[in-house]
Amino acid sequence: MPPASVSAASTASRNAADQPDPYARHGRCSTVSIGAPLASECFCTHESKLALAASNVAWLFQPKTKTEYEPESPAGRTSYRTALLYSDESVQPGSPATWSVTVMLRRTNEPTTSVKSPAVGWGGATNAPQPAIRNRVARAAASRAITFPFSPRGGSGTADYHLRPVPELRPFRGLRYNPARVPDLSSVLCPPYDVISAAQREQLLGRDPANAVRLELPSATPASATDADFARAAATLHEWMDNGTLTRDARPMIYVYEQSYTLADGTPQLARSFFCELRLEDYGQESGIRPHEHTLGPAKEHRFQLLSATRTHLSPVLMTYERDSSDLLDEIVESARPHVAHGPDGSGQRLWTIDPDVVPAAHELLALAGSRPLSIADGHHRYETALRYRDTASAPVGADHVLVLLYSAHSDGLALAPWHRVITDVPDHATVLQTAAEIFDATPVASAEDLIGAVNDSSQAGVLGVWTPSGGSVLVVDRQRAQEFMAQDASEAVRWLDVSVLSGTLTKMIGSSEAGLTAEGRLSYTHDAREAIQEVEDGRADAAFILRATPVDQVLAVAAAGDFMPPKSTYFYPKAATGLVFDPLF
Numbered sequence: 272m273p274p275a276s277v278s279a280a281s282t283a284s285r286n287a288a289d290q291p292d293p294y295a296r297h298g299r300c301s302t303v304s305i306g307a308p309l310a311s312e313c314f315c316t317h318e319s320k321l322a323l324a325a326s327n328v329a330w331l332f333q334p335k336t337k338t339e340y341e342p343e344s345p346a347g348r349t350s351y352r353t354a355l356l357y358s359d360e361s362v363q364p365g366s367p368a369t370w371s372v373t374v375m376l377r378r379t380n381e382p383t384t385s386v387k388s389p390a391v392g393w394g395g396a397t398n399a400p401q402p403a404i405r406n407r408v409a410r411a412a413a414s415r416a417i418t419f420p421f422s423p424r425g426g427s428g429t430a431d432y433h434l435r436p437v438p439e440l441r442p443f444r445g446l447r448y449n450p451a452r453v454p455d456l457s458s459v460l461c462p463p464y465d466v467i468s469a470a471q472r473e474q475l476l477g478r479d480p481a482n483a484v485r486l487e488l489p490s491a492t493p494a495s496a497t498d499a500d501f502a503r504a505a506a507t508l509h510e511w512m513d514n515g516t517l518t519r520d521a522r523p524m525i526y527v528y529e530q531s532y533t534l535a536d537g538t539p540q541l542a543r544s545f546f547c548e549l550r551l552e553d554y555g556q557e558s559g560i561r562p563h564e565h566t567l568g569p570a571k572e573h574r575f576q577l578l579s580a581t582r583t584h585l586s587p588v589l590m591t592y593e594r595d596s597s598d599l600l601d602e603i604v605e606s607a608r609p610h611v612a613h614g615p616d617g618s619g620q621r622l623w624t625i626d627p628d629v630v631p632a633a634h635e636l637l638a639l640a641g642s643r644p645l646s647i648a649d650g651h652h653r654y655e656t657a658l659r660y661r662d663t664a665s666a667p668v669g670a671d672h673v674l675v676l677l678y679s680a681h682s683d684g685l686a687l688a689p690w691h692r693v694i695t696d697v698p699d700h701a702t703v704l705q706t707a708a709e710i711f712d713a714t715p716v717a718s719a720e721d722l723i724g725a726v727n728d729s730s731q732a733g734v735l736g737v738w739t740p741s742g743g744s745v746l747v748v749d750r751q752r753a754q755e756f757m758a759q760d761a762s763e764a765v766r767w768l769d770v771s772v773l774s775g776t777l778t779k780m781i782g783s784s785e786a787g788l789t790a791e792g793r794l795s796y797t798h799d800a801r802e803a804i805q806e807v808e809d810g811r812a813d814a815a816f817i818l819r820a821t822p823v824d825q826v827l828a829v830a831a832a833g834d835f836m837p838p839k840s841t842y843f844y845p846k847a848a849t850g851l852v853f854d855p856l857f
Contacts (some may be wrong), residue, residue: 297847322350331671359507362624378718402448433769438559439550440641441672442627445852446583449518453481456612460620460848463586465570466490481516483850487585491793495572501580508581519855524624525633526810527604528676528846531619534686542684542845543600546587547637548672549645551654558589561646561830565838567789576655582667584657584674584854588650591827592640595681599639614848622851634832645828648678648685649843669856676847680827687826689818690796690839691803692773694788697813700739706780707737710753711746721741726800726817730826735769735782736802736817762834768825769818774837781814785837798842 297386424505453459459478467475472491475484476804489504490496511517511732526546534540578584607630609621627633647654647720660666678685697703707713716722724735725745733748750767756775757766765771778784788794795812797803806812821841 283434318341350500362385371441397685418457437643438552438641440637440675440677441548441550442525442637443548443672443674443854444520444523445526445546445624445803446512446517446519446855447624447746447852448481449515449849450610452514452516453479455479456610456850457614457620458846460612460614460850462615463846463849464493464573466846467840471615475764483585486581486853487849489577491828496573496576498576501576504577505580505582508583516675517853520624522626522628524626525637526602527625528605528622528847528851529609529619529621530614530684530847532616532845539804540686540845542678543677543682544676544684544847545600545636546674546676548854549588549590549675552660553658556663556833559644560654560833561644561833562651562654563647563830563838564651564840566652567838568749570652571656571659574653575659578660579657579663579665582856584653584856586650586653586849587674587676587847588654588657589648589676589678589847590644590645591678591680591685593643593646593680594639596679597682598637599632599636601629610851612848612851616847618845620848620851632663633695640679645675646680646827648826648839649839653789655680667856672856674854680823687820687823688798688842688843688844689770689800689820690842691796691800691818692816693797693803693806693812694781694814694816695795695812696791697792698811701741703739703780703814704741704744707744707746707776710749710776710779712749713744713746715742715744719801719808721822722817723800723804731820733769733772733775734819735841738807738817739813740807740810743804762829762832763827764825764832765834765836768821768829768836768840770821770837773816773818783855789838796839798844808849 285819300313376560448456448459450456459482461475461482461484464472467488468486469491475482485507486504489502489507508517512519528544528546530542532540532542532602549560552560554560554562555819569787586773603625605837607623607625608624612620614620625633627637654673657670661670663670704713704715714725716725719738722743722745723739733750735746735748736744737744748767748769753776755770756779757771761771774785777788781788782836783791783793787792797806800817803812803815803817807815826836826841
């Protein structure tokens with residue numbers, strides 16, 4: 272990340288009243304005094320310059336001088352450790368020149384104390400930092416830091432100049448299948464546990480004795496898992512580590528991942544992402560993590576029990592970052608050799624193991640992805656499970672991080688499908704269509720294929736479908752009639768999403784809310800519309816609601832607004848194969 276520019280002119284010699292303030296459009300912040308504690312209001316996220324006396328800049332590089340200082344942390348906020356890392360020029364006291372510096376901000380939940388950063392072995396600095404020192408610091412900054420410039424102006428702080436939280440990303444020592452013991456990586460990969468049917472699990476178990484499904488889903492279904500199943504998964508993991516089936520990388524790595532797949536219309540698609548670790552943060556305005564979806568209790572309990580038993584993140588939380596990294600990813604994998612496999616669904620899989628200390632661009636990728644808040648795309652229950660596990664008394668030191676798979680929101684690799692709703696035990700399914708017609712503009716259809724086609728082909732929001740043993744209808748939202756069923760405290764980004772409208776009107780149409788149906792075991796989900804309708808046709812369900820996919824930009828808007836969509840609102844694909852890399856916390 273480019274360093275902030277630092278003017279060596281003395282702050283005291285400049286009078287804000289004598290000249291226009293170039294930072295006025297961003298507000299003002301407290302006067303900066305290097306070498307003294309800084310109020311958090313001094314930080315800003317805008318490109319700006321910091322006017323300092325050259326003697327103050329030189330003070331940072333005097334021999335045996337501490338190079339780390341800390342801002343005061345407002346009550347109730349996370350404390351921040353701050354360090355001025357390096358100067359691009361030889362600093363001479365009093366010289367009227369322009370210098371460049373990089374500032375590292377490292378969040379910590381520990382009490383604010385004056386300690387040296389573990390990211391850098393500072394040693395004794397000199398007036399002019401040596402290139403080796405400068406490069407080492409720059410690498411550390413790229414992997415654990417973000418550049419925040421300062422305003423040279425005094426004045427009262429504004430919201431624009433408060434520190435904007437950003438996530439902390441790092442490489443990790445992954446646990447992977449040993450090619451000497453498992454020459455065919457394809458044979459040991461499995462889908463994420465929540466999309467594995469009981470029949471598919473049996474097929475995976477027969478494919479290879481070391482298939483990752485023995486860890487990811489140690490029971491026939493998540494609902495049937497027992498303590499013995501979780502204990503068996505942990506024992507299997509340690510057995511595979513002991514006999515060399517799984518080996519751990521000697522150094523912290525990032526893992527660049529590529530999936531080639533085909534869309535429903537036959538269009539070939541390529542998705543590129545990378546695995547790394549993310550420091551866990553609670554949700555909230557001060558967090559660098561943005562969720563968008565409410566979660567279901569049973570799914571979180573299953574993952575918590577498995578994580579507690581194995582002490583290993585077996586599959587990642589999928590997140591998106593707001594920067595374009597396509598050129599950087601090309602550079603990183605340019606001279607590396609990938610591991611090649613096919614996923615359980617037949618999609619192409621390539622994985623590059625990258626050592627950031629050998630490939631400096633990997634540090635840049637971590638800094639780029641972590642320069643703005645991350646949005647959870649898929650795996651909210653995994654993230655929330657990791658938060659819960661972090662706070663348990665028995666959690667290992669590494670439990671404050673979680674395995675993530677990061678995609679650029681600017682790439683076209685990720686696609687979205689809807690989760691269709693399948694409902695059982697409806698007392699009078701014939702009234703479902705009648706009630707739906709009272710809320711929506713309903714158009715009866717002759718066949719299930721006509722229903723699916725009408726919903727999928729619609730280019731406008733507010734179109735969904737319902738299918739019952741009595742037939743089906745295309746439903747178009749009438750906001751005036753549906754208004755009374757909508758959550759009034761929801762943001763505009765959420766209120767009129769198709770999935771929100773359906774969630775709000777289910778009680779009227781079915782006689783029970785989405786939460787109630789879930790608690791009663793009457794609601795299930797599938798991303799296959801034909802499968803949902805077949806459940807009704809075969810008599811195993813009484814109603815199926817068919818939805819369109821929510822556009823990615825709308826999902827990100829919900830996350831940015833700090834709001835939540837109903838559970839099972841989004842189905843991101845392609846799904847990352849489980850078994851490419853695990854993340855032990857011990």
